[in-house]
Amino acid sequence: MRPYDAFLLISFGGPEATDDVIPFLENVTRGRGIPRERLAEVGEHYFLFDGVSPINGQCRELIAAIRADFEANGVDLPIYWGNRFWDPMLADTVAQMAKDGVRRVVALATSAYSNYSSHRAYLNDIEAARAAVGPDAPEIELIRPFYDHPGFIEPLADHARDALGRLPEGERAGAHLLFSAHSIPTAMADKSGAPGHGFGPGGAYAAQLAEVARLVTERLGGGHAYDLVYQSRSGPPSQPWLEPDINDRLEELAAEGASAVVVIPHGFVSDHMEVKYDLDHEARATAGRLGLAFERALGPGTHPRFVAMVRDLVAERASGADPVGLGDLPRCPDGGSDCCPPR
Structure with missing residues (x-):
């Protein structure tokens, strides 16, 4: 899987206790002028489940499955995890990769589609995290939207x-x-x-x-x-x-x-x-x-075919092979500055 020396899973993040809920929602809505009473209203959705979003636990399960699949198939890449809005925060993960001497990273976002929130925002957050870390930050390449894989x-x-x-x-x-x-x-x-x-x-x-x-x-x-x-x-x-x-x-x-x-x-x-x-x-x-x-129905989660897809996408990106897909729609260009604007 060269030329990469690490794999990064990037997700949205979610609270894992009742005390996390409002701070998490403040992270998600920062800069939008959302009143606190509206955050408290949305927070009630989380409080029904003791303040625990399933997403972080499912990321841990996915990482464990990817690690096992990598090891079984001879893929020698350490795996890192960073979130956009809750611990582990992406900037902290990028800082750790820099400290570990990682120089070039292939990343997968837990979102399959092309729009601002599920594609462009991840690219923006990657660049913001790298800027926060400074010149020692590794290069990070985000895998394409994979909706029809x-x-x-x-x-x-x-x-x-x-x-x-x-x-x-x-x-x-x-x-x-x-x-x-x-x-x-x-x-x-x-x-x-x-x-x-x-x-x-x-x-x-x-x-x-x-x-x-x-x-x-x-x-x-x-x-x-x-x-x-x-x-x-x-x-x-x-x-x-x-x-x-x-x-x-x-x-x-x-x-x-x-x-x-x-x-x-x-x-x-x-x-x-x-x-x-x-x-x-x-x-x-x-x-x-x-x-x-x-x-x-369940989402793909840790279905064996979905886990194997991650390895396939890393290999595709590393080799520059043509994208694999079942549909015929035009593809979103990798990192194109005019792709998926916010408005």
């Missing part, structure tokens, strides 16, 4: 198949699939991806999400009706965000005569708090009120 698609299909199997037998064949992703402002979404590719409304982000939904449904036999829906909207009501909201679509499906749904959180690599609260708590309650049988 077989190692992402196949675990999603496997977990969706498992969720279908948990429905009552008579509901499985006709279950409606809802592919759910984090909503973002339409102004941000429309600019996601590389300029000039003409993705249309929703930009590369919505197009990639729709492509993954299609690819996963095909692997389930193609017999299920499905929709792309969104969750976790925030911000003022006057600001347009990507729609439809999953709860609104559940209302429509019940009115249309549906009796069972499987929710596939394909916008996430693993269970964020948005999955635990917005899907497992809120959407499940909506489905229950409407009389819909409801199952939620």
Whole structure:
């Protein structure tokens, strides 16, 4: 895997105790002028789970799985981990790599898609962390968005198949699939991806999400009706965000005569708090009120094919090989300064 001498996993981060929740949310929203009472309101989502987001624990599990896969396949790269908004903070990790003599790093973000929050913001944070460390900071190359890699698609299909199997037998064949992703402002979404590719409304982000939904449904036999829906909207009501909201679509499906749904959180690599609260708590309650049988699929997590994908992507980056993917959408250029602007 030369020319790299370390691998870095970069994630969002999350609180791991009730006392962490508000400081974590302050990190996430710093500079946006969000009132403290709004942070306290969002914090209630975390307090339902004793202030513990699942994301840090799942990063530890993923790192352990990647380390075992690297060792089993002769990949001699030490593994580091840094978060954008909570311990271990990315700047601290970059400082440790510099202290350890690491000079060139290949990094993977725990986000598969092209938009400002899931791609450009990671590139920006890498540069900010390197600037904070100074001239001894290692070079860090971020692996491309991997939304259509077989190692992402196949675990999603496997977990969706498992969720279908948990429905009552008579509901499985006709279950409606809802592919759910984090909503973002339409102004941000429309600019996601590389300029000039003409993705249309929703930009590369919505197009990639729709492509993954299609690819996963095909692997389930193609017999299920499905929709792309969104969750976790925030911000003022006057600001347009990507729609439809999953709860609104559940209302429509019940009115249309549906009796069972499987929710596939394909916008996430693993269970964020948005999955635990917005899907497992809120959407499940909506489905229950409407009389819909409801199952939620897991994200890729530590599925063996997803873990092997990480190694594949490191090798692809190291060798300069053509990207592997199942879809036909244009790709976001690595590190392009005009890719995925914030607005």
